[in-house]
Every structure is written in C-alpha cells, then in structure tokens.
Amino acid sequence: MASAAPEPAQPDTDDDGGGDGVNLRLIAGLGGALVVAGVALGVFALIGTARPARPTSPAVLWWRRVWNGDGLSAHDQRIRRALLLGALAAGVLAWLFTRMPIAGLLAALAVPGVPWLFTVGNSEKRAILRIEAVGEWARRLKDISGTGVGLQQAIVSSTATAPTAIAGEIGTLAARLQAGWNGRIALLKFADEIADPVCDQVVAALILHLSDRGEHLGDVLNSIASAAAAEVATRREVEAKRTQPRFAVRFLTGLTLLVLVYGASRPDYMAPYGTSTGQLVMAGLGGVFIGLLAWVRAMSLPPKAPRFLSAPGEVEA
Template sequence: MNLTPDALVAALCGAGAVIGVLVAAVALIGTTAPAAARPKGPLARRLNAAGSADGTGPLSMWANNRLLLASALVIGLLVWLFTSWLLGGLLAAAAVAGMPWILQPGRGSKAQIQRLEALEEWVRRLSDIHTAGVSLEQAVSSSVRSAPKTIAPEVTRLTARLASGWRAAEAYRAFADELNDASADSVAALLIMHVQDRGAGLSTALKGLAAQLSEEVLMRRKVEAEREKPRTNMRWVSLFCLFVFGVSMLSGSYVEPYSTATGQLLLLVFAVCFVAVLVWMRRMALAKPAPRFLAAADQPSGEDA
C-alpha cells in the first residue's frame, strides 16, 4: 500500500472527527452514571441486567474498561490507516473491544453465583438480627452495616426505599428486580408475606431459606464446573480465528481481492457469520436461568403496607 500525504491527512481528519464525536458524547451524557432506578418494563429490566451495578453485564464490563475502549479505537484507526479499509478498522476495533466477552464467557454466571452466595449470607444475618425482637424493617436497616460487599448497594437502596416512604411490599419487589434472580424472588416473596400477616416464625423461615440458598449455590457451582470445558474450547477457537484474520491482513496479495466493494461486502458477511457462531457457542456454554415469578415493582407511593 502506498501511503500518500493526502491519505495520511484524510486518516488524521477522520480520527479527529471520531474523537470529537466521543468528546461531545461525554460532554452531553457525562461520565458518572445516575443512581440505579427501578426497571419499568421487560426491555428496561434486560438492559439493567446487561449493565448491572456490579460490573458483570456486557454494558458495565465495557463501560468500566475505558482503557480497553481507547485501545480499540487506536488499533482501529491504525488498521484503517495502513490498509485503507474503513471496514477493516471497524472490525479490528470491535474485536479488541469484545475481548472480555470472548475471553470470559462464563463471567456473568460466576458473578451471579457470587451474588447468590452473598444473598444467602445476608438472609442468614437478617434472621439473627430479627431474632433479637426487632421488626423486619429495623432488621433490614441494621443489616446494612454487615451486608456482603457484593449486594451491599442493593441492600442500601432497599433500606433507603423503606425509609423514604415506599410501600414495604414494593420495596422488596424492587430489591428482587435489581438482583434479577429467581432465588432473590424467593427471598422477596417471604418478606412480602411477612409484611402482609406479621406472623411469628420469620427468623426460622429465613434460616430455612438460607439453607436452601446454600444448597443452590453448591449445585450451580457444579454446573459451572461442567460447562467450563466448552467455554475453554470456545475461547481457543475464537482466539485462533482472530489470529488468522490478523495475520491475513498483513499479507497484501492474499487480501487484495477484499479491497473492492464486493470484497468489503463479503468481509462484512464473514464477520457477521463469525459473530453469529460465537453467540451460538456462547449460548451453548451458558446455563439458562430459572424464570422469575415475582412481577416488577409498581410506582412507589407514600403509604406503608
């Protein structure tokens, strides 16, 4: 490839335009995420799970790796500069940005297990606090100081909702929405039932539920261990394909047909097919979560249940 001054100036202008758009987006949107709100619908709950507060979802994973995104941008610009392929630069940037998704296919499941383990610990501590004779709301408020770090933000927001006048049942539903797990629904359902009848025996029920959560944690860890082999295969296949793609980009005569409009279109088709295969392999290596049974929280009101 002949790198002319005009091509260099055009590439630098394009890079400046991209950086300008990113700076404008940061100025308009900001860099500090607002406090997590209650999901208002199925799509909102999916996006909330994708960008979960603990950084386990794909959106949070990329948002928390600004260095990775900056590297992806630089590599994409370099590929575009030295190959004159805008599509090649975009694909290279996407490949670099998607490395966490490729290298850690089971990260979300493992993080969910850690959250479930933290939930079991919190429920057990909540049962001990409630044994002392305090109300459920007081026990929840007292549990904030000893809440496991993994679910501490959710417990803190639950306490804040109860203190600000949310109906107790809706606050517990919102707590389950944030954890987004069928086991969290079981915990919220038990707390809601106690709010409705205020009967005795809540501490005993919480201890029994904590024991069930402990058994589920062990079961999920066994399942994750069995799924680790296909995930490892997916990781190595992905890296091998990306390595072959990168080496092929350096062999001028081999990739010369892709310089045409038809070649660029075929390259895009191949890239889409490759991503589709990765998604298919990833779904095979991921366990389907149990469906939730609690409805989403309604709009809070100033009345207590």
Template sequence: MTLTLNSLLAALGGLTAVGGLVLSVAGGIGWAPSATVRRRSRLERRIRALVVNDARANTSWWASGQTRLFGAALAGLGVWLFSGWLMGGLVTVAVVIGLPWLLNTSGSGKGQIDKLEAVEEWVRRMSDIHTVGVSLEATVQRSLETVPKAVREDVRLLAARQQAGWVPQDAYRAFADGLNDAMVDEVVALLILHVEDRGSGLSKALRELAEALQHEILSRREVEADRQKPRTNDRWVTIFCLVIFGITAFSGSYVEPYDTVMGHIVLAFVGVSFVLVKIWMRRMAFIEPAPRFLSSADRSGGGQSTREAP
C-alpha cells in the first residue's frame, strides 16, 4: 500500500467528520463532563505533562532532558526511515525537543495571581491573629500554623529572619523582594510603618488591605481570562501547522524540492519565521506588571549588612 498525500488527507477528513459527529450527538443529548474530582490515570498525567508545561511538576517525565532527547531521536529516525527525507527527520527532532515550548502558551500570570491570593488570605488571617498586646513579630510566628501553601516558604523565611536578628524593616523588604509584586509592597509598607510607630489599629488596617487585595485579584483574573484567548488561538495554530507538516513529510514527491541546498535554506527560513511569529503572538498577550516601589534597586545602602549588631 502506497501512502500518498490524498490518502492522508482523506483519512484526516474522515476522522474529523467522525469526531464532529460524536461531539454533535454528545451536545444533543446534553452530555457534560462530571464535576466530580477524580484522580488522573498515569497515562493521562503523562499526556497532560506533554501538552501543558506545569512549572510545579518538576518531576514530570517529559521534563527529563534524556527522555525528551530519546523521544526526539526516535521520532526523527522514524520519519527519516519511513519517508526517506533526511531533512524532515531533523526537523522532527527539533519539533519534538521544542514541543513543550510550542504547545505551552501559559505565562507566569496565573502563578503570580495564585501567590497574591495566598498573600491576601495570609493578611486576613494576620488581622484575626493580631490583638492588643501581641507584637507583630509574634503575629507572624503564629500565622505559620495556617499560612497558605503558595507563600508558606516565603513566610517561614520571614519568620526565620526575624528570629535570626534581622532588622525588621530589612526582613520585610526581603519578603517583598521574594514575591516581587507591587501589591505585596503595599502589605510590606504597612508592616514597616507599624514597626516604626507601633501604633494601634493594625488589625483593622490589615483587614482593609485584604479587601483591596481581593479586588485586585478579581481584576487580574479578568485580565488573565482575556489574555487566554490569543493563547488558545496560538496553540491551535501551532497544532494545525504541525499536522500539516506531518502530512507533507510523508507525501513523497511534494517534499523533494526541500531536499536540495536551496530547499534546506527555504525550510530553515520558514522554521525561523514560524518561531518568530510564535514569540510575537505571545508578546501580544503579555502585559507589563505594575512597577514596584520597594524594589531593592530603588533602595540605597543595599550592600550593607541586614543584621543588627549582637
């Protein structure tokens, strides 16, 4: 059986038609995915790790450089042997190695929002813990019992710096530097002001600041939802281009012009142009964060010691 471009297109069209029919029937009978939280199978977790590059999944099998290189070499060798097109095999190796970057269109916005939400929850709990006669340092120590996971290590480091004898203002500024967010600077500014004047009303001020953080989180989530639209378009365009490349790689005479020196140059130009367009599309969905006012670059005396004399 000879594999031709027409046969591949026909097979792809048939699969698309069957998939569309299945979705139409599912929509007609009112089927919807179950809202019950279930544990993903090992195969599903691996497929998700392949398509979505989750920064929290550091032990993902696809994140292993050796596994990715082995898969890329195997796929490239298969394309070369099956199609007889060496350049197609090399391009396949490059595509498989860069597949997580090609399909992962999510930025760091969601992770930053999750951290800010954890800060808001921590500030709200601080407002409940802090009472008359309890110092701010003791409040921070007591908050370790219920601090949200997203900022647990940052708060633990803050508490450890306080116990180690750091100047309180420097410890709070280092906490802000670690989270690197303009809204966290507002939280730290409030804590620094309390350290300097030790006035009353901190619990109320923390509660009001938590409300402001909550509004900021809602606004950022709306912006992130709008940013997700071009990211989704980017992912589908990438999948479509990869499918077309996969079909043409096995089309025989169609790719023969790319087996010459000029064809290699043209193919390299197309590949570089594709990557540049991907970068351009991602920058369209990128929004510069609000500038911080407690950044270490804006503070003088950054090279001085941050500890008090014993």
C-alpha cells in the first residue's frame, strides 16, 4: 500500500503577528515613558527641585539641645555626647543584667550624674580664675593705654599678653573690633561671655571712655583691678570653707555607687525589687536619694552674684 505524501508545513503567521504586536507595544511604552520624563525634567528645570524651608519641629529642637547643650564649647560638647552615649549603654546593660527597667534607668542617670556630683566646685574655681584674669587684663589695658594708643588698639594689642583664663574671649573681642563691630556692642558681648559683675565694671568703664574720651581711664582700671584682687581673696576664703559639704557630696556619691554595685551582683538582694511593687519602691527611693544629693550639692555652691549690664540684644531692643 502506498503511503500518503506529507503535506507541506504552513508558515505560522499568528506567532509572527503576535511578536510584532509585542514589539510595537514595547516601543510605544518606552516612547511614552520618555515623553513623561521629558515633561517632568522640563517642569523641574522651570520651578526647581528645592523644597521650601519648613520650621524645625519642637522635638528636633529639644533633641539638639539635649545632644549639643546650650552655649558649650566644642570640647564640652564632645564630653556631653560621650556621657549621653555612655548613659544609654549603661542603662541597657543594667536592664539586661538585672531584668529591671528601673535599675537600667538609674544606671543611665548615674553616668552623667556622678561626674556632675564629683566636680562640684569646679565652676566656682573657674569663676575665681576668670575674675583674677579680668583684674590682670585691666592692669595691662591701663599700661598699654598709658602709652598714648587708642582704646580699641590697646585691646587688640592686649591679646599678645592676655591671661590664659580669658584669652579666648579677649581674642574674640579684638577680632570683632578689627572686623568693624561697634565698640559698645563688642564690649557688651564680651561682658556677656564672661558673665561676672567684676567684668561688667571693666566693660562699663571702657564704654564710658568710648563715649566721652575721659583722661582718667587708667585710674579707673587700676581701682577696678584692686577691687578684683580683693574679690578673689574673699571668694577663695569662702571656697575653702565649703570644702566640708563638698566632701560630703563626694563621699555619699561614692558610697551609693558601691552599694548599688554590690546589690546588683547579689540576686537575692535584688529579688524583692523584681515585682511591680518593688520597681515602684526602687524608683521612689532612687528619686528621693538623687534629690537629696542635688540639694546638698546646691547648698555647697555660692549664690550667683547679680550683674548690672544687659546682653547686647536686650540693650538694642
């Protein structure tokens, strides 16, 4: 029997037509995307891409104050940030070790709190050194102005021999005067940075000399320098009498740290504080003790002397 001859294969016209349709749709899509992108770029070129400035939220401002502090130098800001990071690490570790959130909170507060308590009196010592430096600077201004140079030139020249305690502030004052600042505003700014009544007396004398060009500036500066020396002697005597309460602050702080470290290492000692009631008791005891330490520290500090010169902004307003 003769077999039937195979039929010739027909071309697959449907598949070719489908492929051409897909290619056309792809080209059309790409073309549309390019058109949209071109229109968008044109709009951006006309109106720009910068967003309008928005006011900073209160939360961001609060965090910046916590992180950077107010009126701190770059060195003090680095110390502050290191203490904050150390407080976070100590709080997390204490929480994980004791499984008590209040213990973690107290440990976090202890990291910045212990240096704050141990360094009680350092600010007063710095203030005494600055007053002594202001008196010494007043005498140097008297000597330089006695040579016949103007007051502003005398201030600029005094930077070469400025006392170390206020060398930065004097350098800033000289730079402002050389930059064309109004002498009165620059001096008020300088007094605001020193923030002490003795410096206010010196600045007041210098401002009066700028306005009336009196001939007795040297005598006034010499008398203020003598008064500053007497003020330094008085403050150092008072500072010596405050040694005992400051020692009490340091002793109580160290003893508290030893007790806390010992208690945290003894599970049986910390067991009663593991409940919700125990955590409330721990929080109450910790808050009372921190408040007492802060009270004793405040008692060991002298009251801040009032100033009589206002800040430049307040004066201009």
